[in-house]
């Protein structure tokens with residue numbers, strides 16, 4: 001795509017994720033959105049008159065490929081955590097920032113619930129297509145970790161929003177499982193004791209724990225910009241800076257450079273920033289809060 005051009009503010013490596021039919025360029029190592037094509041400016045997040053996903057959201061998962069059941073449990077527990085109480089800071093609190101987005105009908109993004117059967121649900125459905133380690137997807141690991149878009153009536157009969165996220169544990173953890181893996185050639189972030197350490201994943205798998213943050217990113221953006229005509233920054237709808245794009249690489253207060261911000265570690269030293277069901281812990285990136293006008297998450301210090 002010739003639209004694909006990025007200019008990075010900081011002299012740091014950056015990644016570009018594929019969102020919608022568009023390239024969105026993200027600097028995972030900075031709390032600054034990168035200047036990309038349409039120059040999304042975090043301060044200029046704007047509403048473009050389209051709908052948000054405002055009727056109670058039902059998440060349907062399409063497991064594509066040969067899935068590891070342990071990984072499936074982890075992902076299901078994360079999705080169930082979006083609408084379930086858990087100790088603070090929780091996954092459900094994280095989602096409450098996304099629920100601040102409303103559309104011109106005055107309807108806000110709503111709570112999500114994870115559904116088991118797989119009907120075509122044009123009223124409430126949001127479909128997650130999750131591909132396993134053995135599935136190769138065009139552009140996955142070359143330039144993209146995930147994208148979201150919607151179906152067309154001519155092919156599916158209805159418009160339903162969907163997001164695809166690939167399991168990156170074996171194919172490209174350094175690109176898509178940040179901060180549990182680092183891009184090739186990039187030193188791990190400095191630790192408190194002066195050494196270099198890569199953060200360890202809270203559920204024991206670099207690929208699935210990294211994927212959960214990418215799932216969270218796509219869910220937040222699909223809910224607030226499902227038809228790519230609601231909430232985004234920048235003037236170019238084919239390269240939107242959506243609410244999670246603006247906070248790529250930010251997981252806690254003070255994030256910047258290779259520092260993910262202030263997060264917690266469990267007794268075994270694994271990193272996390274939110275709690276979920278069944279005592280689970282997850283690491284999810286922050287999203288843009290339209291009221292505070294900054295990146296925000298439930299583990300924020302201020």
Ligand SMILES: *[C@@H]1O[C@H](CO)[C@@H](O)[C@H](O)[C@H]1NC(C)=O
Pocket residue numbers: 099100101102108290
């Ligand atoms: C709905 O969105 C508006 C506008 O951002 C916000 O002020 C309000 O708190 C939101 N409601 C809920 C329940 O999040």
